[in-house]
Amino acid sequence: MKLLRQALAAGGLLAAAALPAQAQEVTLKLHFHLPITSFASTLFIQPWCEKIARESTNRMKCQIYPSMQLGGTPPQLFDQVRDGVADVVWTLPGYTAGRFPSLEAFELPFMMQSPEATSRALWDYMQLHGQSEFKDVKPLAFHVHGDGVFHMAAKPIRTMADLRGLKLRAPTRQTNKFIAMLGATPVSMPVPQVGDALAKGVIDGAVVPYEVVPSVKLQELAKFHSETDPAEPAFYTSTFVFAMNKAKYEALPADLKKVIDNNSGQALSGQIGKAFLQADIEGKKLTTRNTTNVIPAAELANWKLLGNKLSADWSKEMDGKGLNGTKLLEDAKALIAKQAAAR
Structure with a gap:
């Protein structure tokens, strides 16, 4: 009987070891500086979280921390995702002046007319010129907002x-x-x-x-x-980055990596730019x-x-x-x- 229990326990351990590749559940701590009611949250961040949950059959979910609820200040968000304080952040690289020089080309006057098109262009530009500046994180999207x-x-x-x-x-x-x-x-x-x-x-x-x-x-x-x-x-206009902790991404099983990959890149960048144009329309109504x-x-x-x-x-x-x-x-x-x- 003792040998049988030991065999069953060993089998259970082997089965548990095989689970992560197929059934691992992941929670992503997502941190940003605006309120949960902000247009950035309701039109972009929350829908993104809902989409990755749906496409992962609820094995990957966000735990959202708006309004700097994980502590720190907005200029510290990039370092927080780099260091693993947060798993995903949305922030403005411009809050740390001069740290991301290549990106500043898109922050010069009279560069942007369509936030959707310019956001797609920004993603492509960063693949050409900005990878070294963001090598310590996994960028999911780069985008701009509408007219200042x-x-x-x-x-x-x-x-x-x-x-x-x-x-x-x-x-x-x-x-x-x-x-x-x-x-x-x-x-x-x-x-x-x-x-x-x-x-x-x-x-x-x-x-x-x-x-x-x-x-x-x-x-x-x-x-x-x-x-x-x-x-x-x-x-x-300002530039933004939606970024993930690199180690967190690398630790994901292949199928969850694919969910992230399918919800990042040039297409997501353009979608966010388009959402911000809609947000401008809604924001203007309040004035x-x-x-x-x-x-x-x-x-x-x-x-x-x-x-x-x-x-x-x-x-x-x-x-x-x-x-x-x-x-x-x-x-x-x-x-x-x-x-x-x-x-």
Whole structure:
């Protein structure tokens, strides 16, 4: 009887050892900086989690931690996924200024017109030029948001002169430089800090897309919303990365890796860009009681001259880092045009 029990126990151990390849269950800790009610969460993050659960027959699920619930600050999200504090994060590389130089080509002024096409182009661009910058994680998607908008507390922006002397929140190194060139004082801060900064008068306004409006209650804190001519490329956009811990991915059984692979890459990047365009439409609806104006193309022509100078300066800076700035900028523009034509 003792020998029989030992044999059964040994058989059980062998059976258990064989299970992970077929029946392993995985929970992914997914961390990001906006509320669970944000458009980024409801239109992109939660649907992605539902899809991987469905395609893995519920063997792979997300445990979602919005609003930095795992601790830390938004600029620390990338390191958190690299180090395994989180298994998946969604974040802005621009929150750590200068750390991802190749990516900045897409954050230069007047580069983006369609967030869907530009997001697909950004994925392709990063396969060409950005793999070394993201070698410590597994990128699932790169994307941009829709047109940036000036959300102002006290007065609208109609011309460059209206920006003089104002303190404006901006998200990235290049957008901060451009805001300064336009005559305002840039104040760099992550999105979650914008509402408090506006309420306390620390800033006069913020440049964010309409998608962000409900997350920081901009419909209540900003009375004026100044858009740029929609027929023109956006005066700025930010880049985002949706990334997975590399060790977590490598530890997955082959079939679950395939689920991740099928829900990442260029297609997912474009889908997120498209979702953010829809989010802009929904966010703008919340501002209907406020005043909205459009900065016309004739005025933006003056802004573009400064934008061209910033792009040229950036290209020279990249040359100084051992990167071919001209090539990076040319490839970014060509890929954006290619994806725009393919829509």
